[in-house]
Amino acid sequence: MSAxxxxxxxxxxxxxxxxxxxxxxxxxLEDVNDCTFEVWSEPKGKSSRAVVKISREDFEExxxxxxSENC
Numbered sequence: 001m002s003a004x005x006x007x008x009x010x011x012x013x014x015x016x017x018x019x020x021x022x023x024x025x026x027x028x029l030e031d032v033n034d035c036t037f038e039v040w041s042e043p044k045g046k047s048s049r050a051v052v053k054i055s056r057e058d059f060e061e062x063x064x065x066x067x068s069e070n071c
Contacts, residue, residue, distance in 0.1 A: 025059050027052045 007025065008015040014028040028051045054062075 023056055024053050025056055027054060 003019040004016045004026075005019055006014065006016045012030055014030075015025060016028070017025050
């Protein structure tokens with residue numbers, strides 16, 4: 001069983017890490033509807049959810065690039 005730690009959360013997403021697997025972060029997206037894929041958690045498509053596993057190194061590169069573009 002894994003232990004997770006929340007980094008950031010709101011009603012649309014949950015960014016967290018697994019304390020056992022510290023080389024990755026996870027981004028859980030709720031109500032995914034404007035994207036190239038959807039994962040439906042209910043047969044009638046009432047809600048959707050996707051969890052993306054991102055290496056910590058790639059995630060830090062993304063954040064650095066975003067911050068340098070928006071400073």
